[in-house]
Amino acid sequence: MNALIVNAAATETTKVGDPLINMLIFGLFVGVTLVVVLRASRNNKTAADYYAGGRSFSGGQNGTAIAGDYLSAASFLGIVGAIAINGYDGFLYSIGFLVAWLVALLLVAELLRNTGKFTMADVLSFRLKQRPVRIAAAISTLAVCLFYLLAQMAGAGGLVSLLLGIDDRVGQSVVITVVGALMILYVLVGGMKGTTWVQIIKAGLLIAGAFTMTIWVLALYGFNFSALLGDAVASAGTEAILNPGLQYGANATTKLDFLSLGLALVLGTAGLPHVLMRFYTVPTAKEARRSVVWAIWLIGGFYLFTLVLGYGAGALIGADRIKAAPGGVNSAAPLLAFELGGPLLLGVISAVAFATILAVVAGLTITAAASFAHDIYASVIAKGKTTPKQEVKVARRTVVVIGVLSIVGGIGAQGQNVAFLVALAFAVAASANLPTIIYSLFWKKFSTQGAVWSMYGGLAAALVLIVFSPVMSGNPTAMIPDANFAIFPLKNPGIVSIPLAFFLGWLGTVLDKRVEDPIKQAEMEVRSLTGVGAEKAVEH
Template sequence: MRHFGEAATTSPGEPWLNIAIFGAFVAVTMVIVFRASRNNKTAADYYAAGRSFTGGQNGSAIAGDYLSAASFLGIVGAIAMTGYDGFLYSIGFLVAWLVALLLVAELLRNTGKFTMADVLSFRLKQRPVRIAAATTTLVVCFFYLLAQMAGAGGLVSLLLGIGDQLGQAVVITVVGALMILYVLIGGMKGTTWVQIIKAVLLIAGAGVMTVWVLALNGFDFSALLDKAVAVAENPAILDPGLKYGVSDTSKIDFLSLGLALVLGTAALPHVLMRFYTVPTAKEARKSVVWAIWLIGIFYVFTLVLGYGAAALVGPAVIAAAPGGPNSAAPLLAFSLGGPLLLGLISAIAFATILAVVAGLTITAAASFAHDIYASVVKKGKPEPGAEVKVARRTVVIMGIVAIIGGIGANGQNVAFLVALAFAVAASANLPTIVYSLFWKRFTTKGALWSMYGGLASAILLIVFSPVVSGSETSMLKTDAIDFAWFPLSNPGIISIPLAFFLGWIVSVLDKTQEDPKKQSEMEVRSLTGIGAEKAVSH
């Protein structure tokens, strides 16, 4: 066990060792991406990896895609600082998978080809719905990308001892360049293998640290909790309400956050896109079961790691470290195994950011190239190979935008950006997905009002909430700027029901009838998978 005299003020461990481990990981994954990219000839190869992955492989990749920097660094930090209330994030993220499994996984796989817009526009008017779906996809991916990029800047400032803004900007640029390279070369197949490797490493690394922490406490979880209380000098970290029970507003805020987390997952475009990489609906179901097991095991680990960080490092040291609560997991690794374990865990955290960013980028590229370029601009008849070329150009543009945005968001409230992505996904996408799959009266106008209304209300409410201005933790920290009139930090409790209501009321009032044949075909296809394989081969 290491003592933490200077760890809070300088980089713990050896920056050169961390860089060496980073370099080795990047080199190995690059080789894998190059090998995987040899068969990228068609759009199906580039977007959906030729539908060549098994349920187990895809489930591991989903876990790799879903367990982002927010899951590993953010949740461990939240538990270390706020105890029970921090663990509610883990529960929310895990329960969300039941919604994805029961409502959308198999039905989406049966109905679509490459993107969420394929499903939404199947029985509605193609052009306006595809544009709306591509817009919401790009917005969600952009905010999720910002969070990952800003997370990379914060993580590396701790690990490599880079404290100045310029150094962190260089780091974010390197992460962005690597991401562009992975996706340009490997497409979905290369990205999937990076996500599988990262999921295995992350769960194994977290597992080793969990066993280590328990071993230090005689495998007695109660003893670990007692130690955490003693070090934190705060028995309240074992009780509910330390963060979300302070006032009536914070209780409603927690409901709002929970709603966004639980409903957002089933509408995250980069998670939905993973269901198209398997050959059958049975494998799609199997991949979600695999993902639930892997993600569930990981979130159990976060409980031990969070309280382990509180007991072995201490909330005061974590709060004072560069990166604040996000540094809890790396500081715990340094406390347990010194510079080598810190280097390995930080490389895994870095890989986590890289894999999630690659998944988001290819989703954004597929959405623009497939939904806007091929389906709207070229009316479904693009020249051979043109769609993949447009997708690759989109990757470069999205990467550059994410680098610039990440540099701007560096040091900002990363949780705000992740919450925004979930809230926007749940508000803009989920009502339309559910209505498209389950309600025959749903119309194109209803879809457009629901998607644009959900998107606009979620963003508007967050702009005028305490996360942007008016509080100590706001993005705009100056006292002179305060335009917050919406009291909650997460808009989900307003924007999600509003989007469902708009979709329903506009469809009921809309006199136009959608094509009943298309509705029947979509119902049969979504429930049975008949016709899906034929659509894929074209």
């Protein structure tokens, strides 16, 4: 069955579907979401409105928005492609991304909502010295957001290029530039409120689209998942796609790489600034907790769909055709949509994926902008002597700068698997942010020196190891394929950088001769556990 489909379609690798239909559906989606953003922007009067959506969202709404923020191009394009090519090892991304939410739910969601105001740095600097901690937290936030933005931009370039039949680097670069410009417009106009509604709409569409395709694929095989797997094996020519180890089991280095990836995925979510910032858009800690439960259900359901979609793409399309298409591995889901429902389904699914990218990059950009404006400009440069209006103006200018940087980075990251790029962002988040968050919330003796050592040390270790890893050079799929300075053998730095950051946080604290204010420490403990005083702080 699948061999005929693959052979018939093999000649059509540079253009899929009708570009006119694809662009019309794209235009419709962009138009609808822009209207939503414009309507939401009418209520952006204060800094709380711009950064936290006026704290007006319920747990269910925020949970859906979190799912919309979290289910990025990596989840839809990257993971489906990874499963289609690498089978079981590709599905490990889905498992890691989902299990990570248990860490966020059990350790940080409610405590962060009780302690903070707009950003992660609010929590970290609550009982420590404001200036050094806020600067370190803002720098790590910007680094994580820019890494994550690279993945989304690379996904956008591959997706739109596939639909328009653009397989040259210049054309894809133009596409990435257009996506970046749209993202800047969304965030400048809508702020967090507009971004949240776009994420809610996008989450509903993405989950509905993935569910429809999943049912469709299963129906082709009489709802017999074993038959689907059998066809996927026949298409791949090996049963290895059903077993662990196809991608990560070749030798001791690749097995260690998998362990490093797992650590980064499971621990990274609780340190992602754009996810943590979503907890401030709800009015109470109870709603923050509810929103995480909602997110787990929605995200869990979606990741089950990726298993069927990935093996479905492998069975019905084949790894060779997926790799040959513009966008490479990231094109598996759109190609599957075209195989199932022709140009119309392809246009709808691709527009949903495009909306996914826009919503996620908008969430990342507003987080990075809020971190710079609130943590560096308002708290460090202006030393608290500023107005919310001035702060929002600085945030909007920062949005433009971040947008330009992400466009340039996205052009450089073309052709990389977006799920893999996001895993690097998770490693940076788990190294630079998570140890300090955990220590701040749970260790009474934790000091400013420990926080600064942990954040800078974890961030530097992760970035240096990535630069000197096979991701950057030394092989044909690297970002700089012609060079070779890959000294560090692993593709993901998590197994080294995360424990190192925890160690530096401990070492910096035990060597610190200064004692932090015990009254502030006690106040933070009471507030984080009970929420007493949190609402009053939020109003100021």
